[in-house]
Amino acid sequence: MRCLELTIPPLPQLLTIGHSFWPPGQQHFVRSFNVYDMLFVMQGTLYITEDDVQYEIKEGSILVLEPNLTHVGHRPCEETTEIYWIHFVHPAPVRNIDNGQIPWSVPSAKGTDHDVAPHRQVMYIPKFTSVHNLDVVPFLQRMLELHHSLSPKSSLPLQTQLAGLFVELQTALRTQYVPRSRLLCDQAIAYLQQHLTSPFDAKHMEQSLHFHFDYIARCLKKHTGMSPLQYMHDLQIRTAKALLENTDLSVSEIGLRVGIENANYFIRLFRKHTGKTPGQYRSARIGMA
Structure with missing residues (x-):
């Protein structure tokens, strides 16, 4: 399944939401504008072309039309078609990615008291998929209610409902549509x-994971390019970097914090991964501050 990768913060911002029943013969007009158009079809079928790619959005499906691409109905509805639509604004997707390749458990940079700007993070939404097993209708109905009586009191709850909808969609991507190898990879990362x-x-x-170690290693290698031991070392070095940058702990103390009791081995491992000793790394980071 193809997914859109969006950079956050900020979160996408809702512009409008609507709900209607299209009679047989109605067809979407030609449009290209700088917003996302998320279509939910609850009954019937909607026929939409986006930049020469044709979609049949059947009952229980969702399609996200992207900003600045031309979309048009290439065929009229053949039966009464119930749709919800959401328009929201956000920068263009970083990329389109298959859901099986999303690095769900790869650690992101964490904020510290030295930061003055947020670290880059991402979110994912499906491009085109079924929502039969998802609990999206309560979000859509609540958003309609809040939008119809929009005021300063309801503005924040309205945007919060949109965020909740995105969480529901992303959770489905992570749990319902991910290959078993990706799920086991994520379990292995969590274990490490x-x-x-x-x-x-x-x-x-x-x-602990109830799979043969060789299979666990193959799944982890497939999705991260690293063996379990290599991934653990990578985690240890990343954690050590953060401690070197943000604490006054000694090198040997940091080694202990990341599970390496032998200080000389810790220094060798750190230099192998970074090209610097821990002391050199700390001095360079202090010099950049």
Whole structure:
């Protein structure tokens, strides 16, 4: 399934929401504008072409039309068609990506008290998919109610409902439409994060995740390019970098914090991953501050 990757913050902002029943023979007009148009079809079928790509949005489906692309109805409705539509504004997608390739569990940069701007994060929404198993209607109905009586009192709740809708869609992407190998990869990443300070134990990992270690390793390698031990080392080094940048802990103390008791081994591993010793890395970061 193709998904749109959007940079956040800020979150997408709602412009308008509507709900209507299109009679047989009605057809979408030609339009290209700088907003997203999210279409939910509850019954019937809507026929839309976006930049020469034709879609049949059947009952229980959603299509997200992207900004500045031309869309038009290439065929009229053949039966009464119930639709909700949402227009929202946001910068163009960073990319289109298959849901099986989304790095759900790859850690993002965390804010510190030294930051003066938010770190880049992303969100994902499906381009075209079924919503039969999703609980989207309560969000749509509540948004309609708030939009019809829009005031300063209801503005924030309205935008919050849109965010909730996006959470529902993204959760479905992560849990319903992801290949088993991706789910196991995410479980392996979560395990490694939880056991960061413990000695690497393939047998314990196998017992905890209830899969053979070789299969776990293949799934992790497929989606991250790293073996479990390599991924654990990568986590340790990233954590060590943050501690070097934001604390006055000694190198040996930081090694212990990331689960490496031997200070010399920690220094060698850090230099292998970064090209610098921990002390050199800290000095360089302080010099940049």
